[in-house]
Amino acid sequence: MKKVLACFVFLGLLMASPLAYAQAIKVGYFDMDRVLNESKRWAKERDAFVKRGTELQKNYEKKAAELKALKESLEKKAGMLSEQARREKEREFQQKVKDLDRLGQDADAELKQMNKESATKFNKSLMIVIKKLGQEEKYTLILETGLVAYASKEIDITDRVIKTFDAAKE
Numbered sequence: 001m002k003k004v005l006a007c008f009v010f011l012g013l014l015m016a017s018p019l020a021y022a023q024a025i026k027v028g029y030f031d032m033d034r035v036l037n038e039s040k041r042w043a044k045e046r047d048a049f050v051k052r053g054t055e056l057q058k059n060y061e062k063k064a065a066e067l068k069a070l071k072e073s074l075e076k077k078a079g080m081l082s083e084q085a086r087r088e089k090e091r092e093f094q095q096k097v098k099d100l101d102r103l104g105q106d107a108d109a110e111l112k113q114m115n116k117e118s119a120t121k122f123n124k125s126l127m128i129v130i131k132k133l134g135q136e137e138k139y140t141l142i143l144e145t146g147l148v149a150y151a152s153k154e155i156d157i158t159d160r161v162i163k164t165f166d167a168a169k170e
Contacts, residue, residue: 040166
């Protein structure tokens with residue numbers, strides 16, 4: 001009888017020990033799209049990107065208008081120019097077309113690089129903020145909504161992520 005009782009006590013202790021060591025799990029998630037759309041800090045980056053894109057677009061359109069005017073001028077004067085002068089003007093025009101194409105490619109490359117740098121900076125800053133938030137509020141796991149099939153709104157920490165991200169120094 002003592003052996004049976006000792007076995008039950010031993011089994012009880014064995015089963016209780018994992019429960020004693022178990023920690024409460026705290027999980028949260030955030031919506032990356034909302035952070036991108038609602039963050040004031042990110043809005044500054046986005047506005048700078050849009051402003052630069054607009055500047056490059058205006059410059060391209062100005063050069064394209066100049067090129068169009070040059071083409072019209074060449075077409076009007078074509079009959080008055082000698083064959084050699086006409087070929088020279090056409091060669092100059094073709095060079096300007098290539099220059100315009102290159103300007104467009106350079107603008108596109110600049111915007112892509114600017115976007116890449118901004119996205120990298122944003123992601124790095126956001127991960128620092130999320131890690132800090134997780135440590136301060138004792139989260140076991142924080143996920144992005146793209147990785148979550150279902151989650152209760154009660155564990156949505158997007159508003160706190162946005163607030164903390166906007167308050168953080170760049």
